[in-house]
Structure formats: C-alpha cells, structure tokens
Amino acid sequence: MKSKTTIAALISSLTLAALTTAVAAQEKPAAVEPAKTVVLVHGAFADGSSWSKVIPLLEKAGLKVVAVQNSLDSLDGDVLAANRAINDAQGPVVLVGHSWAGAVISDAGVNDKVKSLVYVAAYAPDDGQSVYDSAKPYPQMPGLASFVKDADGYLKVSDAGVARFFAPDLSPSEQKLIAATQGALNSKALSQPVPHAAWHKVPSFAVVAANDLIISPQQQRDQAKRMHATSVEVPSSHVAMLAYPKTVADLIIKAAK
Template identity: 60%
Template sequence: MSRNLGLILGALVAFASISPAAVAADLKAKTVVLVHGAFADGSSWQKVIPLLERAGLKVVAVQNPLESLESDVAFTKRAIRDAEEPIVLVGHSWGGVVVTEAGNDPKVKSLVYVAAYAPDAGQSLVDAASKYPDQESRKTFLKDEDGYLKISDEGISKYFAAGLSPEEQRVVAVVQGRFHVRATTAPVSHAAWRDKPSFMVVATEDQIIAPQMQRDQVKSAKAEMIEVPSGHVAMLSHPKEVAELIVEAAR
C-alpha cells in the first residue's frame, strides 16, 4: 500500500525536535539488523545508524562475505540470533534477497527493503529481474576468472552511487566488496514478506534495479511504501527518509 511521503515525514519522528526517550517509548521493536547489498559493506548504513540509535533502537550492521546466498543468510542469522528481539530486518539491493530468506526467523517481526530485490519463493535474483530490461549499468560489471564481480570506477560514479558527491563515490568504489556470480542464481526457499509486515523504499532514479520492478514488488508484498528521488544507494543520499521508514516499521 503506497503512502504519501509528506504524510510519513509529518507523522513520524521529527528527529531534531522530539526527545529520544519519547520516541523509544513508542517503539515495539528493540533492534534493527541492517544487511548491505552486493559491492558494499556495513559502512553503507553509516548515515542511517545514528538516526536509528537516536530514536532509541539498537542497531547491528552485518558484514556479509557476498560469497553465496547460503553464506550471507548464515551471517545474517547469526546477527539475528545475538540481537535482542523484536527485530526489524533491513536489506539494501542484494541484501533484499538475503532478508527475504533470513527474515523467516521468528525473532524478525517486520522487513524493510531499501532499493532492494524481493524475490518470491523459488526465485533467484536473476529470476526476479528476468522480466525487466537489462539496465545499462550492467555493462560496467567486471567478472574475474574466479567468478567474482566488481563495478568499474566509472560504473560506481555514473550508476551505482549516482547522486553522491565525488568524494562519497570514491569511498564507495574503494570499499566495494567482490560479489560472486553464484549468488545471483540461488533461489529463496520461502519469501518472508508473504508472512510479515513489509516496508519498501523505491528509488525513482535507480539505475541498478529498475524502479518499475521495485514498485511491482511493493504490490506483490502489499508493502508500506515511500518513493525518494534517489539513485541506487538511497540510504546514503536520503538517510533521513530511510531511517524514518525503518522507525515506522519498528512501531
């Protein structure tokens, strides 16, 4: 179910004017577990983390190896195991596939997708994306002899981290993790969004995941949704809006 961004911004936490104690008293979730996407690491949440903590939430940013769906889910589930429940599980990009699988854990009470893939049961990332035209950005993905992918510096600045400053784009390029191609074809066993409340950030200027795909996933999951005029890394370009939707999920 879509929601006007202006209403959300008005109804949610005004971080600058409401005390953390007052915010925390209204929360049902205790912890937010953040799952980064491909070509990234936990630092991709650096602007969102302090906003969530100020709202009274505990935060864990997972550092996934990007080797396979199985290994990323295992790393994420260890973070879930050690975190205080109830948990809001958040995924960006490839991390959406991970939280779709790992989110079946009973400690997870809601899901947030930030410019992310949300495949259905039996679908892989490749399956979910197959009915949409290939993005021009795919031409900047480079595969080495061991099957690991990276994005060229040009691809980072032009597509992946579009909308960030040149300095921020450079950091994204430097810290990017190699992503093994095997992960893209691993199917999800059960889609957690079918059973749990879901919230989605649609990045309307995304050049990695088609915005139309993101909107179609909102309909499939019957998710609460906001749209932001952002490229792929919405949590870096629009951290306040992303944090506010996560806080709503925590309520």
C-alpha cells in the same frame, strides 16, 4: 418465587457477560511488541559502512543497531550471517536489506524474532526465485554494463560505473570511497533461489529508488505492491540509504513500531 426468578436472571446475565468477555479476549489479536533491534544487511559491492548515515538516526530514536558484514560468497552464507545477528539481537528485530540483500532478508526473515522487513532499493524474490529470476521480466538496466567479472567469477563495479550508474547523486569523494571499499559478489549467488520468501507472512516496507540505474524502479514498485508493503519513493540513485538517509531511517523507525 419472583425473587428466585430475578436472581436466576441476574446469574444468567453475569454468565453471558463473562462468556462474551472471554470470547472477545480470544478474538482480539495480541499486541505486537515494538522492535528493539534493527539488523542492517548490506548489498553487493558494499559493506556495513554503507549504513553510516542511517545508523545515527536509528540510534537517536532509541533503537539498537547491528550492521551485518556479508561475505558475498553465496546466498546461504549471507543468510547465515544475518541469522547470527538476528539470534544475538535484543528483543524483536526489524530486518533491513539493500539491493542484493533483499534476497538475503527474504530468506532470513523467516526467523521468529523478525517482526518486520524493510527493502531499500532491493530485490524481493518470491518462493523458489533467484535474483536473476526476479529481474527477468524487466529491461536490463544500464548500470549492469559497468560490472566487471574476475577470473573466479566475482563481480565488482568499475570506478567509472560507481560515479555514473551506482551512486551518481553522491559527492565525488563519497563515490571514490564506495569504489575503494566495495566487496566482490560471487556471480553464482545471483542464481541461487530463495526457498521461502518471508514477506508472505512478515509485514514489509519498501524504499523505491526512482532514479535507480542498477535495479529497475518499476520492478521495485511492482515488488512493493505484490508484498502489500508500506512504501515510499525517493528520487534517488541505487544507494538510497546514502542519498536519502532520513527518509530511509524514518521508514525503518515506522517498521519498528
């Protein structure tokens, strides 16, 4: 009888241990696969070459990098371009946006392949917000006065504005290159709302440009706090990825892990 009791107790103990292990396995979150591809989305008045200093650093870290070329005609159009790059990418994706592209990645980031978002001196609208809406609570930045609108409603930055407001901490030769290669943004895009902001569900990171004269640095800080983002602040102009490429690359690499 004692032997049977001991065997029964042993079976009960083993069964309980098995159940405990099974429950623990169910409760333990699945390991997140590190990102393999970084998709870089440029802002207004720019093109994919604005990431030229960051790309080599990311590739050196073993990441595949794709720089999207936006039409800058509409939010929907730029989101489609980002999604094409995401869908073609190898493995999980870190989606990175500068400036205007913060709105783009907030929308495109709902793609299941996107595992983290990185905002670089960028807007981060909430659900139903446009870029204009997100900036309303903040004083108008001085650099906006350097925007020039053509007859079709497209915006560019004047050459003087690039040097004084947009990229004052870059060399004169770099400023001239930015002015010459900039893309024109359809001003209507700035009032187009983001339907569902991905940062509510996707882990987010942010580079705050403390000397930005285009997007309020305080707006950038407030957005990072609202998103519960891992953030770094640099004493940079609006083009933080050109003025502080290593800091930007390091944060993207951290997001990829």
